[in-house]
Amino acid sequence: MSMIYTELEAFVRARLPERRFQHSLGVVEMSRSLAGRFGLSVLDASSIGIYHDAYRYDCDDSTASYCRSKGIEVFPEEENDPMLLHGALAAAHFDEDAGGVPGFWKTAVRHHTLGHRDMGPYGAVVYIADYAEKGRRHLCDDQRNAILSCGTLEEMIIMIMDMQRPYFQSKGIREAGVSVELYEFLKAGGRLG
Ligand SMILES: [Fe+2]
Numbered sequence: 072m073s074m075i076y077t078e079l080e081a082f083v084r085a086r087l088p089e090r091r092f093q094h095s096l097g098v099v100e101m102s103r104s105l106a107g108r109f110g111l112s113v114l115d116a117s118s119i120g121i122y123h124d125a126y127r128y129d130c131d132d133s134t135a136s137y138c139r140s141k142g143i144e145v146f147p148e149e150e151n152d153p154m155l156l157h158g159a160l161a162a163a164h165f166d167e168d169a170g171g172v173p174g175f176w177k178t179a180v181r182h183h184t185l186g187h188r189d190m191g192p193y194g195a196v197v198y199i200a201d202y203a204e205k206g207r208r209h210l211c212d213d214q215r216n217a218i219l220s221c222g223t224l225e226e227m228i229i230m231i232m233d234m235q236r237p238y239f240q241s242k243g244i245r246e247a248g249v250s251v252e253l254y255e256f257l258k259a260g261g262r263l264g
């Protein structure tokens with residue numbers, strides 16, 4: 072039986088600095104609203120949202136091999152920047168931390184950083200909420216509203232990836248292979264649900 076949401080929230084609060092915990096609450100709030108709007112479980116989306124960054128400060132050079140030992144595929148961009156593996160690391164710990172959780176919770180948490188065509192609808196929700204929750208200051212209200220006015224989760228992700236691209240380019244960051252694959256999949260009409 073999984074931990075109830077309030078226990079999971081207390082667990083995450085104890086692991087994270089206040090600012091990151093507040094971000095996590097913001098992700099929960101937006102995830103709840105998206106889940107309600109698109110016919111998904113608000114409780115599942117909340118649990119995924121509160122936990123998604125639980126291992127944000129635990130990655131180091133050993134994380135890639137640890138994730139592989141747990142059967143998680145590690146992408147080249149993650150190998151080069153272990154912080155990107157915090158979703159994978161959280162997925163690896165989710166069962167033990169929460170007393171056994173559904174596979175789709177782990178999948179959603181695992182792919183919230185780079186996105187993935189197999190992240191599922193709950194992965195889409197946490198990805199969008201992670202980028203656009205109300206505490207995020209890297210986008211303005213007009214941009215947030217533009218994302219939320221899209222008719223589908225897939226369109227929202229396309230818009231987010233389009234918004235991120237100039238930033239990545241200005242920083243000389245190359246988009247990860249799995250992210251490009253997700254974008255092309257969505258542009259071709261692929262669905263995550
Ligand atoms: Fe994250």
Ligand SMILES: [Fe+2]
Binds near residue numbers: 094
């Ligand atoms: Fe996050």
